[in-house]
Amino acid sequence: MSQAETVLVAGRRPQTTSGFLALFRNELHLTFRRMRTKVLLAILAALPILIGVIVKLNTDSPRGGGGGAPSFIAQTTQNGLFLVFTALAVALPVFLPMTVGVVAGDSVAGEAATGTLRYLLVAPAGRTRLLAAKFTAGLVFCLAATAAVAVTALATGATLFPLGEVTLISGDTIGFTDALLRAVLVAGVVAVSLAGLVAIGLFVSTLTGSGIAAMAATVGLVITVQILDAFPQLDAVRPFLFTHYWMSFSDLLREPMYWDGVWKDLGLQAAYVAVFGSAAWARFSSRDISA
Amino acid sequence: MTETPVTGDVTESAGGPGAASRPAPVPSATPAPLASRTSGASRTSGAPADDVIRTRGLTKRFRGGQLAVDGLDLTVPRGSVFGFLGPNGSGKTTTIRMLMGLIAPTSGTATVLGESMPQSVATVLPRVGALIEGPALYGFLSGRDNLVRFDAADPTADPRTRRERVEAALERVGLSAAAGKKARAYSLGMKQRLGLAAALLQPRELLVLDEPTNGLDPQGMREIRALVREVAAEGTTVFLSSHLLDEIEQVCTHAAVMSRGRLVVQGTVTELAARAQGRLVVRTPDVAQAAEVLAAHQVGALVPGEGRVDGELGASVDEALPKLCAALVEAGVRVHGFGLERGTLEDAFVALTGEGFDVAG
Incomplete structure (x- = not known):
């Protein structure tokens, strides 16, 4: 083949680092340029506004709304910053995983359905590299989704409620800047909590050629797992469900911070990423692409 | 006709019919x-x-x-x-x-x-x-x-x-x-x-x-x-x-x-x-006479028809054609039309597979 190299302009080209990373950058572009992604982020951003307005309207007769985070909601009226925690606590069980499930579930299956997958692979994107790019984009979407909730919650909270010193769950009081840092930390933990789900979605996505089916399966799985997590009879299994430690982020609102649950959560997410990431890779790297 | 694949490209396409309109195979200059x-x-x-x-x-x-x-x-x-x-x-x-x-x-x-x-x-x-x-x-x-x-x-x-x-x-x-x-x-x-x-x-x-x-x-x-x-x-x-x-x-x-x-x-x-053999077609009212002359010049598979005679030519078509034409005229055959009907790939395909082309296999 060396003859071809000297004569034709066509020939082997070396792989460069910037060339290798270009797909990762492009994948982010692709994810965030889509109308669908924008709509999902807009819905997530609307959620804290809705909660904030409802809490504000009910301030005169505080009865402590139902749901998973009554203490947060009560706190919100005292300090707008607490709307961040309230919104994240409301979004984490349903809205965040739903949007992540849509993005991760569609990532490979959607490309297979439209046929663009075959063109990426003959480019050649490399199956492992493409999967890594999809996973990275999924993680970045988790960050963006969490940020969408947290930032609008902060803005809404600041508009509707007073800001200032924050009284933590443990009863201690910390300064506003300190509390803001904790909010950033909590948002980060929430975003990373979704990593396991990204890996699961990616795996499901490699199983089918239909984006809708993969999205539905992933979102359905999130709901099923949370239902299972509610059965005390399943105590032996529950600690291994990827949603089990999601709410442990509230432990970071104590003084001192209580990291036990958070570490367990992050460890569990890492395990899910390892298992389902490998499964996705094993499936995708050997699969016949006939769509 | 034959089921076994025929491999090997023995001839250059240059000089064949339509060669001008086709791109010549371009070697990689080595x-x-x-x-x-x-x-x-x-x-x-x-x-x-x-x-x-x-x-x-x-x-x-x-x-x-x-x-x-x-x-x-x-x-x-x-x-x-x-x-x-x-x-x-x-x-x-x-x-x-x-x-x-x-x-x-x-x-x-x-x-x-x-x-x-x-x-x-x-x-x-x-x-x-x-x-x-x-x-x-x-x-x-x-x-x-x-x-x-x-x-x-x-x-x-x-x-x-x-x-x-x-x-x-x-x-x-x-x-x-x-x-x-x-x-x-x-x-x-x-x-x-x-x-x-x-x-x-x-x-x-x-x-x-x-x-x-x-x-x-x-x-x-x-x-x-x-x-x-x-x-x-x-x-x-x-x-x-x-x-x-x-x-x-x-x-x-x-x-x-x-x-x-x-x-x-x-x-x-x-x-x-x-492979889809080009056939020689002579249009003439003197069918029998023409067939006789063609047979004498080693044209095979003669098919006398209504006002025409078809036949298969051997290898050196280009040289044989003018001679054949002259021979026919010399023999007093009234030649109305004389020429080759080229074979197409479609003929070749039908001959090779015995099936029409747009039939899904």
Whole structure:
């Protein structure tokens, strides 16, 4: 083949680092340029506004709304910053995983359905590299989704409620800047909590050629797992469900911070990423692409 | 007639009918490919690197048990415009998918640009442009951004020259004006051209085009064919699948015919067309007399008809024809018409497979 190299302009080209990373950058572009992604982020951003307005309207007769985070909601009226925690606590069980499930579930299956997958692979994107790019984009979407909730919650909270010193769950009081840092930390933990789900979605996505089916399966799985997590009879299994430690982020609102649950959560997410990431890779790297 | 594949391209296509309109096979300007093209024997023994595509016993059986490709021995010489012909469902696309590493063969080997597939996908495919089973685009991206995406997928593509190469590719397929439009607003012809542009983002050694004119209007077909000739003239080997015989005859130097997953024949287009024997046709009222004269001049398989006599000529047609004509006139035959009816690939195909062309296998 060396003859071809000297004569034709066509020939082997070396792989460069910037060339290798270009797909990762492009994948982010692709994810965030889509109308669908924008709509999902807009819905997530609307959620804290809705909660904030409802809490504000009910301030005169505080009865402590139902749901998973009554203490947060009560706190919100005292300090707008607490709307961040309230919104994240409301979004984490349903809205965040739903949007992540849509993005991760569609990532490979959607490309297979439209046929663009075959063109990426003959480019050649490399199956492992493409999967890594999809996973990275999924993680970045988790960050963006969490940020969408947290930032609008902060803005809404600041508009509707007073800001200032924050009284933590443990009863201690910390300064506003300190509390803001904790909010950033909590948002980060929430975003990373979704990593396991990204890996699961990616795996499901490699199983089918239909984006809708993969999205539905992933979102359905999130709901099923949370239902299972509610059965005390399943105590032996529950600690291994990827949603089990999601709410442990509230432990970071104590003084001192209580990291036990958070570490367990992050460890569990890492395990899910390892298992389902490998499964996705094993499936995708050997699969016949006939769509 | 025969079921066994006929391999080896013994003759150059130059000098054959329509040779002027076809691109001549362009060697990669090294002596080696030329040597291998002139002698078919050297190909089997050594230097497989000069075959751009080479498969041996390539077989694909799908999970359902359906045998899509059955023991394919395909040889595509460097510099050729290779037509891959067969009815819909004859295994062409499955073969192309195996060559591009998209699906794994059940058995047999495939070599592209001298390296085996699908193991060498990462080193081979950057040098190959492909259009497989129609274009597939991101409808929500502009035409330009579609190309940027496909280019970014290639880790050997230089991001610094990306814009430039994308614009050049758009220009080449005549889509510069529509480059900013969302791809979902494109017509089928525009999508097809954008797919071609993606295949031409880099200078390629091999261009694989699966049914590139499918769904196009005659003008679009002409444009694609012109582009294929242009690319071939630059030295790129073109592997073109089609179910249109016409198309293969117009642009290809070499061809292979598939039927029901098996290779029926491969060789140069001239050679294949010659298999559908050109027939000598003499139009005359003196049928019996003409037949007598023709028989005396070793014209075989004579068929006297109503006002005409058909016959088969031997090898040296060009020399024999004027003599035959003179002999007929000398013998007092009133010759109203005299000439050859050329065989077409379609005749060859029907003769080889015993089936009509548009029947799915």
